[in-house]
Amino acid sequence: MRPLVEPGPELTDAQRERYSRHLLLPEVGETGQRRLLASRVLVVGAGGLGSPALLYLAAAGVGTIGVVDDDVVETSNLQRQVLHGSTDVGRAKVDSAADAVARLDPAITVVRHHERLTRDSAPRVVAGYDLVLDGSDTFETRYLVNDVLVAAGTPWVWGAVLRFDGHVSVFDPAGPTYRDLFPTAPPPGSVPSCGEAGVLGGVCAAVASVMVTEAVKLITGAGRPLLGRVLVHDALAMTWRELPLRPDPRRTGPEDLPTVTAAELLAAPGPVVVDVREPDERAAGAVPGSVHVPLAQVLADPSGLPPGPVVLHCARGSRSAQALRAVLSTGRTDVVHLEGGFAAWRAAGGPVG
Numbered sequence: 148m149r150p151l152v153e154p155g156p157e158l159t160d161a162q163r164e165r166y167s168r169h170l171l172l173p174e175v176g177e178t179g180q181r182r183l184l185a186s187r188v189l190v191v192g193a194g195g196l197g198s199p200a201l202l203y204l205a206a207a208g209v210g211t212i213g214v215v216d217d218d219v220v221e222t223s224n225l226q227r228q229v230l231h232g233s234t235d236v237g238r239a240k241v242d243s244a245a246d247a248v249a250r251l252d253p254a255i256t257v258v259r260h261h262e263r264l265t266r267d268s269a270p271r272v273v274a275g276y277d278l279v280l281d282g283s284d285t286f287e288t289r290y291l292v293n294d295v296l297v298a299a300g301t302p303w304v305w306g307a308v309l310r311f312d313g314h315v316s317v318f319d320p321a322g323p324t325y326r327d328l329f330p331t332a333p334p335p336g337s338v339p340s341c342g343e344a345g346v347l348g349g350v351c352a353a354v355a356s357v358m359v360t361e362a363v364k365l366i367t368g369a370g371r372p373l374l375g376r377v378l379v380h381d382a383l384a385m386t387w388r389e390l391p392l393r394p395d396p397r398r399t400g401p402e403d404l405p406t407v408t409a410a411e412l413l414a415a416p417g418p419v420v421v422d423v424r425e426p427d428e429r430a431a432g433a434v435p436g437s438v439h440v441p442l443a444q445v446l447a448d449p450s451g452l453p454p455g456p457v458v459l460h461c462a463r464g465s466r467s468a469q470a471l472r473a474v475l476s477t478g479r480t481d482v483v484h485l486e487g488g489f490a491a492w493r494a495a496g497g498p499v500g
């Protein structure tokens with residue numbers, strides 16, 4: 148597996164001593180430790196999963212750790228959120244997390260994002276990180292993390308816990324992703340939260356430990372990642388099952404999304420054409436009169452497109468499909484995407500400006 152991060156500077160003697168047990172592992176070694184120290188990892192949620200994950204990421208020498216959480220520590224968190232202590236109750240979780248990491252190793256940089264991750268804020272918050280660990284507790288945030296990281300091209304490790312059960316996997320923008328595992332959210336109220344159904348602290352630690360191990364493997368390139376596989380943990384039976392996960396071909400195919408072909412659009416050129424590609428792609432040729440709204444902007448604000456009818460397009464159809472899914476989820480019905488994208492437009496003899 149190709150390591151995610153290039154190695155940073157040579158280790159100092161103090162670092163060689165601190166990470167000596169990593170250096171003994173041929174799969175990590177000095178180069179792997181330099182990769183870890185140079186890496187930037189964002190943890191979404193300093194709760195049940197994020198708490199143990201943050202400690203182990205810091206101890207492993209992940210050089211820059213971002214934490215995004217808008218919550219404060221509550222007494223009922225302490226049973227499993229081992230990063231926080233009794234004296235932290237009432238404090239922002241990101242502050243308590245930063246202090247705990249500093250106690251462990253003041254050389255680790257902690258970036259506090261004391262805010263809610265939303266469609267507006269997420270593209271800014273995730274920018275610049277090599278990898279994300281999603282320890283959030285709602286479907287809304289997990290889909291948001293999915294869509295923003297697919298657009299940003301950043302891989303992520305996902306974990307979830309409830310009662311005595313845990314799930315964990317690695318997702319990649321090229322797939323499989325969280326949307327391949329759960330194409331649609333369950334109806335509101337059908338899945339209880341940990342606050343309603345309870346959760347065992349040890350289960351959080353077990354799942355978080357797998358998440359950190361996968362993060363270290365991805366950063367250093369060690370072993371085989373948990374990509375395309377979902378681990379399902381049942382602590383009452385004490386079993387770990389592995390389920391295969393493949394990208395859902397319908398997600399990228401034209402059949403489940405409203406499309407228009409280039410020939411159809413050329414024959415009936417009424418709709419606003421929205422180009423979701425990047426500026427450099429557009430500079431090399433675009434549909435005359437098209438409007439430019441890059442994919443990240445559509446995902447951040449799916450209600451912000453011009454009035455319809457609208458045809459979305461990208462280079463070949465995959466980014467416009469992503470954008471279209473986000474737009475359709477707002478309830479709009481007057482938006483389609485161009486099958487085969489700009490390549491199909493050119494091939495059909497469409498004008499290029």
Ligand SMILES: Nc1ncnc2c1ncn2[C@@H]1O[C@H](COP(=O)(O)OP(=O)(O)OP(=O)(O)O)[C@@H](O)[C@H]1O
Pocket residue numbers: 191192193194195196215216217218223224240262263264265282283284285288340341342
């Ligand atoms: N969109 C989001 N932006 C920022 N933080 C988030 C977001 N979604 C979830 N989180 C954070 O993720 C953490 C999830 O932790 P956990 O599942 O243990 O829940 P909790 O809210 O701390 O506990 P409980 O539900 O038992 O009260 C929380 O601290 C929560 O604030």
